[in-house]
Amino acid sequence: MSGLSPAPPVLLARIGKPNSVSLDSYVADGGYASWKKVLEGVKGGEWTPAKVTDMVKASGLRGRGGAGFPCGMKWTFVPTKEKRGDKPVYLLCNADESEPGTFKDRLLIEKDPHQILEGMMLASFALDVKHAYIYIRGEMVHGAEILDKAVAEAHEKGFLGTDVLGSGVDLTITVHRGAGAYICGEETALIESLEGKRGHPRIKPPFPAVSGAWGCPTVVNNVETLSCVKHIVDRGAEWFKGVGRNEKNTGPKLYCVSGHVEKPGVYEAPTGIPWEELLALAGGVRGGRKLKAVIPGGSSAPMLTAAEIAGVPMDFDGLVAAKSMFGSAGIIVMDETTDIPKAVTNIAKFYAHESCGQCTPCREGTPWLLKMLRRIVNGEGKKSDLDLLLQISNQMGNGMTICVFSDAAIAPVISGITKFRGEFEAYIEKSTKPEFEQKAPTDLTNEIADRKAAGIHS
Amino acid sequence: MAKVTVDGRVVEVPNDANALEACRAAGVDVPHFCYHPRLSIVGQCRMCMVEVEGVPKIQASCTVPVRDGMVIKASTEKALAARNATMEFLLINHPLDCPICDQAGECKLQDNAFAAGLPVSRTSEPRRQFPGYDRTPIGPHVIADMTRCIQCTRCIRFCEEITETGELTFIERGGHTIVWTHEGKALDNDLSACAADVCPVGALTTRDFRFRKRVWWLDKTRSVCDGCEIGCNISIEHRDRIVYRFLPRVAPAVNDFWMCDYGRFRSEELNRQDFLKPEIRVAGGDAERRQTNWGEALDAVKAAIEKDPSKVRVIGSAFLTTEEAWLLAALCKDSLKVGSPEFTVDIGPKRRIRNKVDGWIYGSEAAPNSRGCEAAGLTRTSSLSSSSPAVLYISDASFSEKCKDPAFVAGLRQASVLIVHARTRNALTDAADIVLPVAPLSGKEGTFVNAKGLVQRIDTAIVSPPVVRTDLEVLLNLGARWNAFDTQWTARDVFEKMQASVAGYAGLAWDSDALVGNPPSISPAAAYDVLGLERDPGVEVFSRPSVTAPDRLP
């Protein structure tokens, strides 16, 4: 059986049903059966935390939040009880979804909250978590209300609390609202924010699995990742592994397709669906126009030209091979009418606005990129600008900063300029800036070598 | 200890050191801004970039804990390019106002721009402005100018981790990040001016020093604050007989990198120009006092004392150096035969300072050297007895705040002859019969014994005008009238003579590091340069301090 053959939706199965947010309707559709099954099997030793973890490991589930890290492996980084002593383990559900082009978590939150909760319950069981948190983006007021209600209902019905269903397992879930900062989706910034501090990413190591919230071992997982956990326990790891392109790209996946397509929206498909099939699901390019470029994994992913994306399997490894990334599966489709310099400027504006401001290259670099791009699209570009933009970008990534926000910020700029340089040059040709200001940028490589030779650098 | 190779040089550093410290220990100066040996590691400025063998990405060295066998490459093309990059980013929005910035000359941004920056600017974009956040006082002593801030958070961490008062924070985000006080709060704590010390740039400056002197003109003299018995090591920074500021001098066992605002801003007191002159009143109490020369004044003192040595009473002061106190005690005992002098010290508001050895240490006396005075043979009394002697000799007239109180002075005035050493005019000097003007802290040399029993040396920063002598000179000249002392003795001579008999002084050498402490630093923001490798092992390497989880239920 091909892992890519279309199948009825799993993650989205209950979306569109009347009152899908209520616990009763969830239970009526077979919800919380896995949670009950596991809890009932605790005393007899039929279900152990290790068994759940092993299932998740075997399923090949990779994180749906952006990095695509194998979920089961992340869970095994949590120190054992002997090593961590009295310290509790925390599970944080990352519901901060703010990556431009991404809107799958919001759908799950607003339409099927109990699916997420059940996933969290099972993950908490696997990780020996007594208190789990959902960190939800500040702007998702409606979603927060729904989650609050769902958690209260689950407590009321005894799916949460102390000694849940007589199993001896304790679990509380708290919904925590963020204040609407994109960076708080980065897991360590999320932890800082949850602790009540500014959302500043932390230096890693230590990774959250070792020292996270309040200095305790902490697992951060995306909404969709946790929702998948529920279905893995429901249907087994083999089923999950059977869906998807190959061993490393498994399971049903939510694709957020936006931009110039006929039917933008969230689509569920096996991980690794070929680009053309996905585009077809979304009704093809708007108005029968020609495809120009695609941002395949949220705004942080380098954009691909129509030629580059042809035939690419839309999954973690497929997009890495195409020199981009799967990220949050936020797929932004741009047709031939798109003005790439303006699109890049728009994205640069987002990153300049959202940088947390800790690291010098990101704090200073993101607004610098924006100022230059704005100048270019406003008709005041200089010939030297494009090379300078690329040089600045290269000074911002690859370890220059605490978190990878900075790497994300430069991806659209670098890919946009290298792949659509002509469009930028067309703006600059029409520039009103005087010629004498259009000199070439200083070649810094020689400069450094010269100064080193002169003994100026140690 | 871990063996680490930096640019081919092998050094051994403590296991809890980081790569930046290993580089410093190896003599490879890696430029940095946010790192400070007493503050937590945040890795924010991204200046200290180095390559670490086996790690593909460039690393901020302060965030990399050392490992035995680690190989650090601090001067590769890639490392230098990374630092050039950070310098470039820091400078694109920095105002080029060095000519009017007080930090110029002791600014880490200037220094690092020279060391790691490039002589070209590639930006043509308008520079960032912070209307309303420039040149604004944020507390009683500190003025902030956000256009110059490089967001290193040293000041924020100082207020969180050292004073634990937490007045400062980041406001806004990204390129608009402002470092300011929390709403409705002022940067007002007992160590607040240290925030300006740790600031590597001119974003935080002290109100008192602002625009008063270019720092490169300042002479720096080692001294010890005389505000309380903690005895913070200070550098008296002066030029052309004017004291411009005190800066803390690094003393890990005393004040570490800090000093309190009270002590720091006593500096202005040293600039008083209302020096007294030697004056005597020859006849009875009613005659006018008249100016005289030192010879006549001291002869008059001797004559008064010799009338009836049994009715002489001597009161010292905890502002005397131990050498001076010892001379005073020796004079009383051996020449005047009046028994040991007394002294008393005001119990003032509590002062405190923090170092990594002791945590907080406290001072409550309003003078620096009560311990040295006791060791030198002065007797501490809590209240001065009200017996009215024939002659009362007080050294000096500022020994207590009460000397400004006419009622208290009237009690002392019961003596037939009142002789005072005096640094400044007050009710007591007004009432005295013989006034012997003496130099303040900046004009003295000698040693103090602090609350922890450490003997610390002060040096002369400014030689006082000829009409003013040090207490030491006065006592030597007076003692010479009984052939007790030689007027040519220096403070060092006295120190060496008294060593054997004064508790705590045996075996100390006048020139030893223990006595003189660390040299003043060139830049207060990099004061730890004088220490080489040193970091508080208790400082956590990661992130801000954590609190315990709140017990929240839905």
Ligand SMILES: Cc1cc2nc3c(=O)[nH]c(=O)nc-3n(C[C@H](O)[C@H](O)[C@H](O)COP(=O)(O)O)c2cc1C
């Ligand atoms: C700048 C930045 C923003 C991020 N935003 C999100 C987000 O909104 N939601 C999310 O789930 N993960 C986000 N991530 C990824 C998280 O750091 C983390 O990898 C993820 O939550 C882990 O969950 P997963 O393993 O289930 O994917 C972000 C990462 C970065 C660097």
Ligand code: SF4
């Ligand atoms: S890279 Fe940017 S967003 Fe990430 S920590 Fe540094 S300043 Fe903040």
Ligand code: SF4
């Ligand atoms: S004010 Fe000074 S110490 Fe504070 S963050 Fe800015 S540059 Fe750093």
